[in-house]
Amino acid sequence: MGRRPEVFVRQVSMAEGQRLQQISRTAKDPVKLRRAIVVLMSAQGQPAPDIAHLLRASEDYVRDVIHAFNERGFDALNPKWSGGAPRRIDEQTRDWICVIARCDPRFLGQPLSGWSLAKLRDYLTATGYVTTISVETVRRVLHERGVSWQATKTWKASTDPDFTTKMRRILHLYDHPPPGGRVRCVDEFGPLNLQPRPGRAWRPQGHPVRLRATYHRDQGVRHMIAALDLATGRLHYRIRDRKRWREFLTFLTTLRARRPDQKLYLICDNFSPHKHPEVRAWCATNHVELVFLPTYASWLNWIEAEFAAVRYFALGGTDHRTHTEQDTAIGTYIRWRNQRAQPKTGFATNSKIRHPDYPFKAA
Incomplete structure (x- = not known):
């Protein structure tokens, strides 16, 4: 040949x-x-x-x-890819898989509070929706139709009957600080106990930072009282052993001393020391107005975002052994932050709370 x-x-x-x-x-x-x-x-x-x-x-x-x-x-x-093998699970069955995945298993007579992929696969085959199906196919069907594994979250609405009035008052102070006045957000941060705190850091894969476990925390707790000055963006704080009305009133006197010529508008929550008669009497005679948040609406307090940053950057991933060491870490971060502070403007500008009809009423 x-x-x-x-x-x-x-x-x-x-x-x-x-x-x-x-x-x-x-x-x-x-x-x-x-x-x-x-x-x-x-x-x-x-x-x-x-x-x-x-x-x-x-x-x-x-x-x-x-x-x-x-x-x-x-x-x-150019490669001409073939369409692959035909689907063995039709569109209607795929829809049913997603519907069942979104159902509470107890509604379907199963002694489960939630599905795993394997248990969902077993239920589909046992009830005859499919003859056979793999766990991976179940996962892909759910993914293709936008059904994902999500954590359950809680939701709480304010029960304050004057919610709208109080919210709009606070937003107005944020947007239009009164001339000759100073708006500050006040709250307590804590408790500051001594414990290893989880955090995040850049590390080689598979080599996370390890922290000790604690079984006894016998050195007590401390509390931080802080105020966010919206005009400068700076945080003022004190760390104390207690957070009674006496500590709160002492902190207010320090704020008053900083701006003796201006009326202070202090936005705070409904914690009982904030409403103590001695505190109210002092505020009335010292040109200080307490502006209380609606009940269960602490998210309206601008200082909450700053507390989240303190928790993340000053305490995350730490394991302080003494309160002095922990207080120093917090103070060092706040001084660093205050050196870079900018006036606070534009609170929740694109949020639905800015809609004139918020909170929306059910039809």
Whole structure:
């Protein structure tokens, strides 16, 4: 039997040669890249056996690529992926899988409070929705239809009958501080006990920071009382052993001393020391107005965001052994933060609470 006649690509123009070179350098699809190399090498006069040996492919594959290029040109370089095997689970069944996944298993007579993928698979096969299905297929069906594994969260609405009036009063103070007055958000942060605190840090994979576990915390707790000055964005604070009305009133006197010529508008929650008769009497005689948040609406207090930053940057990932050490860490962070502080403007500008009809009433 004689040798098969050699097959070469048709004559390639200079422009086609440059295009082939570009594809062979930049193509991301491995099939297109491989076919372009075959055509380019054939155009350079290399026979099919040599190309097959270099690419570790069969000679028949090389000849097929050359014939296809001679017939269809550059379109022959693009892979024509087949549609794959037909789906064994029809669309209606896929819809049912998602419906069942979103159901409480107890509603379907199962002694479970939630589905795992394996238990959902077992229920689908036991009830005849499918003959057989893998856990991975269940996962992909749910993913394709936007059903994801999510944590349950709590939700609490304010029960304050004067919620709207109080909220709008606070937003007005945020947006339009009274001339000759100073708006400050006041709250307590704590308790500051001594314990290893979880945090996040950049570390090599598989080598997280390890903190000790504590079984006895016998050094007591402390509390931070702080005020956020909206005009400057600075935090003022004191750390005390208790957070009674006496400590709160002492803190207010320090705020008063900072701005003796301006009326103070202090936004605070409904914690009982804030409403103590001694505190109210002092405020009435010292040009201080206490502006109370609606019940269960501490998120309206701008200082809450600053407390989250203190918790994250000053305490996250730490394991202080003494209160002095922990107080120093908090103070160092707040001084660093105050050096970079900017006036606070634009509270929740794009939030639904800015809508004139908020809170929306059910139809």
